[in-house]
Amino acid sequence: MRTLTTGDIAKFCDVNQRTVIRWLDKGVLKGFKLPGRGNNRVKLDDFVSFLKQNGMPIPEQLAEDAQPKVLVVDDELAIANAIRRTLKPLDVSIEIANGGFEAGSQLMMLKPDLMTLDLSMPGMNGFDVIKFVRSTEEIANTQILVISALNEIELGKAIELGANGALSKPFDNDILRQAVSDLLSIKA
Numbered sequence: 001m002r003t004l005t006t007g008d009i010a011k012f013c014d015v016n017q018r019t020v021i022r023w024l025d026k027g028v029l030k031g032f033k034l035p036g037r038g039n040n041r042v043k044l045d046d047f048v049s050f051l052k053q054n055g056m057p058i059p060e061q062l063a064e065d066a067q068p069k070v071l072v073v074d075d076e077l078a079i080a081n082a083i084r085r086t087l088k089p090l091d092v093s094i095e096i097a098n099g100g101f102e103a104g105s106q107l108m109m110l111k112p113d114l115m116t117l118d119l120s121m122p123g124m125n126g127f128d129v130i131k132f133v134r135s136t137e138e139i140a141n142t143q144i145l146v147i148s149a150l151n152e153i154e155l156g157k158a159i160e161l162g163a164n165g166a167l168s169k170p171f172d173n174d175i176l177r178q179a180v181s182d183l184l185s186i187k188a
Helices: 006-013 017-026 044-053 060-066 077-087 100-110 126-135 152-161 173-184
Strands: 003-005 040-043 069-073 093-097 114-117 143-148 165-168
Touching: 003 006, 003 044, 006 017, 006 040, 017 040, 040 044, 044 060, 069 077, 069 100, 077 093, 077 173, 093 100, 100 114, 100 126, 114 126, 114 173, 126 143, 126 152, 143 152, 143 173, 152 165, 165 173
Parallel strands: 069 093, 069 114, 114 143, 143 165
Antiparallel strands: 003 040
């Protein structure tokens, strides 16, 4: 979770730092105080929402950070690329991991908002990845959309383990885009 100081926000908005503190005090801008010293911090997402609500431009260096991050996990590169192409029209940043082990390291580095996940992969399969995500505090809130050719019973097991949704392969592009939009609460 990236946070900004009142000084950072003042520079981005070209206002006095005192103005930012007033926004926080009035509740116009959502933030929190650090324990002990009482310094204010604002989550990046909250700042971007504030800018949008007030018709203010989003600074270029924050725009990419503000995009929801999606990690596509599939050992078949052709499928991973098809998922990437399908999701391209959404305003999301997309990375690919070619298997369960690579997904583990990518998850910890990227901390994506959503992961699409194949279940049948050599080494660390999708079920193991779901267990890893749900038991790891830093990434436990990652939305997981399973996309697999396994049967309905196996897809159900993935949901029981903690996946947020499941689609069968071959997938319908519109249904995939809608499922990702719904899980990220963004416009399709």
